[in-house]
Amino acid sequence: MLTIDKKSRDQIVAEACVEEFRKKLGPFVVAVERTRMAMVFTTAKQPDNPIIFANDSFLKLTGYARDEVLGQSFNALIGHASAPDILGKLKSAFGDDNEEILESTCNRRDGSVFWAAILIGPVRDADGNIVQNFISFNDLTKHKDELAQSRMFIDELNHRVKNTLSTVQSIVSQALRATNDPLVIREAIEARLFALSRSHDLLSQEIWKGAELNGLLTAALEPFQDASRKSGRFVITGSKIHLSPKVTLALGMAFHELATNSVKYGALSLESGSVSVDWAMRQTPNGERLIIRWQEKDGPVVGLPSRRGFGSKLLERGLAHELDGNVDLQYRSEGVLCTISFIVPKDDRDE
Amino acid sequence: MLVVEDEMMLLIMIEDMLSDLGCQSVSVAATVKQALALVGTRPFDIAMLDVNLNGEMSFQVADALVSLHVPFIFSSGYGADALTSKYYDRPLLRKPYSYHDLENVLQRVCADGTGGRRRV
Numbered sequence: 278m279l280t281i282d283k284k285s286r287d288q289i290v291a292e293a294c295v296e297e298f299r300k301k302l303g304p305f306v307v308a309v310e311r312t313r314m315a316m317v318f319t320t321a322k323q324p325d326n327p328i329i330f331a332n333d334s335f336l337k338l339t340g341y342a343r344d345e346v347l348g349q350s351f352n353a354l355i356g357h358a359s360a361p362d363i364l365g366k367l368k369s370a371f372g373d374d375n376e377e378i379l380e381s382t383c384n385r386r387d388g389s390v391f392w393a394a395i396l397i398g399p400v401r402d403a404d405g406n407i408v409q410n411f412i413s414f415n416d417l418t419k420h421k422d423e424l425a426q427s428r429m430f431i432d433e434l435n436h437r438v439k440n441t442l443s444t445v446q447s448i449v450s451q452a453l454r455a456t457n458d459p460l461v462i463r464e465a466i467e468a469r470l471f472a473l474s475r476s477h478d479l480l481s482q483e484i485w486k487g488a489e490l491n492g493l494l495t496a497a498l499e500p501f502q503d504a505s506r507k508s509g510r511f512v513i514t515g516s517k518i519h520l521s522p523k524v525t526l527a528l529g530m531a532f533h534e535l536a537t538n539s540v541k542y543g544a545l546s547l548e549s550g551s552v553s554v555d556w557a558m559r560q561t562p563n564g565e566r567l568i569i570r571w572q573e574k575d576g577p578v579v580g581l582p583s584r585r586g587f588g589s590k591l592l593e594r595g596l597a598h599e600l601d602g603n604v605d606l607q608y609r610s611e612g613v614l615c616t617i618s619f620i621v622p623k624d625d626r627d628e
Numbered sequence: 629m630l631v632v633e634d635e636m637m638l639l640i641m642i643e644d645m646l647s648d649l650g651c652q653s654v655s656v657a658a659t660v661k662q663a664l665a666l667v668g669t670r671p672f673d674i675a676m677l678d679v680n681l682n683g684e685m686s687f688q689v690a691d692a693l694v695s696l697h698v699p700f701i702f703s704s705g706y707g708a709d710a711l712t713s714k715y716y717d718r719p720l721l722r723k724p725y726s727y728h729d730l731e732n733v734l735q736r737v738c739a740d741g742t743g744g745r746r747r748v
Contacts (some may be wrong), residue, residue: 355712431690435705435706435707436706438640439705439706439724440705440721440723442723442724443635443641444637444638444721445639446639446641446724447638447640448637448640448654450644451640454644475747523682530637564639587640590640591636591637591640594636594640595636595639595640596636598656598658599634599636599639600634601658601659601662
């Protein structure tokens with residue numbers, strides 16, 4: 278804490294001067310006293326620009342009491358939190374008509390630091406000599422915090438875009454490897470691109486905090502619904518489960534592949550066929566395990582596929598890898614059964 | 629070769645690229661824990677590390693590889709700032725990258741005795 282020795286005569290005179298103004302100048306004084314902008318007056322007649330007046334806002338901003346501040350040099354009071362070059366600029370701003378606004382970190386009484394935009398302006402007497410300076414502070418703390426948050430959002434956005442581009446690169450690459458037929462290539466790329474896009478739409482609805490499993494399935498399976506059928510091709514059963522953006526994107530792709538394969542070779546290739554999807558949560562020592570079952574029925578008799586396409590690779594290896602869980606894809610003769618199980622982190626579950 | 633990458637779509641593409649490059653066996657890990665377990669149990673000629681694994685940084689794996697004298701490269705969707713100062717001179721593939729980018733970097737790291745470090 279700063280201590281003030283017995284005040285010099287000049288200091289006493291300067292403070293008395295301010296008192297005079299207070300009595301004489303009515304509304305202007307009230308304005309300076311009451312404004313929410315922190316303000317301070319210093320005298321130019323003494324070295325180091327000691328403070329002769331401080332308004333309540335200044336005391337509130339810095340945490341000082343008035344008698345701790347009067348007579349203190351401005352730089353000593355606030356300045357030790359400043360960068361050396363700013364400190365230099367602050368010093369030279371006294372007695373300068375420049376009126377440049379300087380951004381600097383400042384100390385509060387308790388040692389904590391805040392950002393302020395500081396304006397130092399001269400007060401001249403009738404002969405034009407600088408007798409005092411006034412200093413106003415704009416607390417920039419909130420502004421700086423918002424800037425830092427924006428920067429974080431932009432970095433995160435950039436990262437997401439890069440990831441999306443890599444995913445699209447993968448989608449195109451897979452389609453080109455699978456076949457030479459341009460129509461098939463186009464269809465494969467478009468179908469997966471739109472699946473990715475649907476997952477993005479779903480995530481945007483909750484500003485990328487995640488999505489509900491139910492909503493995800495509905496969105497992923499929407500293009501496979503048959504409007505002409507009276508009963509739905511899909512029966513979806515399960516409680517409300519909240520998933521992280523990463524899991525949402527991974528499962529979105531997986532459900533799309535399951536449905537695509539079903540339309541080509543499985544239950545959905547027949548009018549009579551349908552898919553039921555249900556899930557449950559199970560408590561385990563490692564956390565809560567989500568188990569999702571995709572069961573196809575009333576389709577053609579299923580045999581083992583002669584070739585493992587991208588879809589199967591994605592489901593059996595990719596999905597298990599990304600979710601750090603298990604994926605079991607069984608080609609049962611009565612219909613494909615895919616079981617996806619993984620631990621859902623606790624913070625993902627909070628909505 | 630060890631590939632540490634958690635995004636499944638990207639992983640499948642990497643495996644295809646490596647197979648085209650003639651890489652005969654690829655082990656994959658999605659987390660630092662999985663990667664360290666693999667590094668501890670089998671020898672690798674070379675490794676590729678995604679810097680950010682779903683929020684977890686992979687530098688611990690890099691440390692383990694350095695102690696075993698296994699050359700490696702980093703990949704990242706973030707910029708060059710992603711690398712911690714200790715590994716600032718290591719090759720970094722920025723996502724998305726092409727097959728040729730991967731090929732060039734891996735060849736450089738394999739051929740170069742210093743493990744492909746950029747000369748700073």
